[in-house]
Amino acid sequence: MNHIHWYPGHIAKAQRQLKEKLNLVDVIIEVIDARIPYSSWYKNTAELCPNKPRLILMNKSDVSDAKYNQIWADFLNKKTKCKVITTSLSNRNDVNTIISEIINLSKEIMQKRILKGLLPRPTRTMVIGMPNVGKSSTINRLVKRAKTKTGAKAGVTRQQQWVRINEKVELLDTPGIIPTVQNDQFQALKLACVNSISENAYDSEYVASELIKILLKLYNENFRKYYGFTDEEEINLSNIAVKKNWILKNSIPDTKRASLILLSNFRDGKIGKYTIERIEEYDTI
Numbered sequence: 001m002n003h004i005h006w007y008p009g010h011i012a013k014a015q016r017q018l019k020e021k022l023n024l025v026d027v028i029i030e031v032i033d034a035r036i037p038y039s040s041w042y043k044n045t046a047e048l049c050p051n052k053p054r055l056i057l058m059n060k061s062d063v064s065d066a067k068y069n070q071i072w073a074d075f076l077n078k079k080t081k082c083k084v085i086t087t088s089l090s091n092r093n094d095v096n097t098i099i100s101e102i103i104n105l106s107k108e109i110m111q112k113r114i115l116k117g118l119l120p121r122p123t124r125t126m127v128i129g130m131p132n133v134g135k136s137s138t139i140n141r142l143v144k145r146a147k148t149k150t151g152a153k154a155g156v157t158r159q160q161q162w163v164r165i166n167e168k169v170e171l172l173d174t175p176g177i178i179p180t181v182q183n184d185q186f187q188a189l190k191l192a193c194v195n196s197i198s199e200n201a202y203d204s205e206y207v208a209s210e211l212i213k214i215l216l217k218l219y220n221e222n223f224r225k226y227y228g229f230t231d232e233e234e235i236n237l238s239n240i241a242v243k244k245n246w247i248l249k250n251s252i253p254d255t256k257r258a259s260l261i262l263l264s265n266f267r268d269g270k271i272g273k274y275t276i277e278r279i280e281e282y283d284t285i
């Protein structure tokens with residue numbers, strides 16, 4: 001099954017639900033994965049919500065290649081005209097930066113409210129992003145700073161609540177999930193590598209084999225070193241399984257196991273801090 005499958009029915013519904021939620025907020029926090037900034041960035045946000053200020057978090061920057069974080073942040077800033085910052089679970093200061101950026105981005109909206117004679121109120125924000133990029137983790141970290149839940153508001157279902165982060169910011173406590181609709185198989189493949197696509201949609205051996213090719217192209221030396229392969233040796237799932245002594249009863253290398261462990265270790269950053277997209281691939285767009 002060398003293909004990644006999509007379910008378009010869900011996508012239309014997810015997009016509609018996302019739009020409804022986006023209408024409730026003043027500022028959007030979009031989380032993307034710093035290892036695949038291009039593929040995890042949702043190209044439709046501006047269209048769904050024209051002119052709404054957006055803060056883009058390049059999350060998981062602790063497991064991406066530090067050399068490329070700023071380059072990608074600058075590229076995305078240029079393309080989206082949005083503020084872009086790198087974040088990770090391990091950096092405590094990120095929460096303060098996120099909150100102050102939200103306040104900055106909402107200044108104009110709040111001034112307009114006052115000019116219209118409306119009462120000042122906290123800026124409303126929500127976290128959106130593709131599956132597994134770190135939306136819930138980001139919400140949890142912001143909410144930890146909060147004292148009170150402000151209760152349901154019109155248009156928000158009972159399962160969703162606004163949380164007062166401080167006197168100036170309120171956050172919707174459930175994320176908006178961006179449907180990972182992609183017609184581009186190469187981008188879909190990279191989303192599968194970071195676990196942003198349901199595992200039912202692809203074959204792990206196919207995705208892991210493609211990831212091996214990408215890593216050999218971009219990080220040949222480090223990747224070889226990790227598994228103890230010399231420059232001359234071919235790296236594929238079968239050879240990895242043999243090297244690790246993952247052999248099935250009939251002496252066949254356990255390539256399935258090799259694929260699952262490779263994907264898992266890549267996702268955790270155990271095999272190295274790798275950013276698997278380069279601006280040159282996209283700069284013509």
Ligand SMILES: Nc1nc2c(ncn2[C@@H]2O[C@H](COP(=O)(O)OP(=O)(O)O)[C@@H](O)[C@H]2O)c(=O)[nH]1
Pocket residue numbers: 059060061062063087088089090129130131132133134135136137138175268269
């Ligand atoms: N290394 C690393 N892992 C993270 C980071 N943020 C989230 N994760 C992990 O990524 C996985 C998905 O996170 P989650 O917040 O549930 O993503 P969501 O699906 O977008 O809500 C979890 O295992 C998190 O612990 C980060 O900054 N760095």
Ligand SMILES: [Mg+2]
Pocket residue numbers: 135136137175
């Ligand atoms: Mg979540």
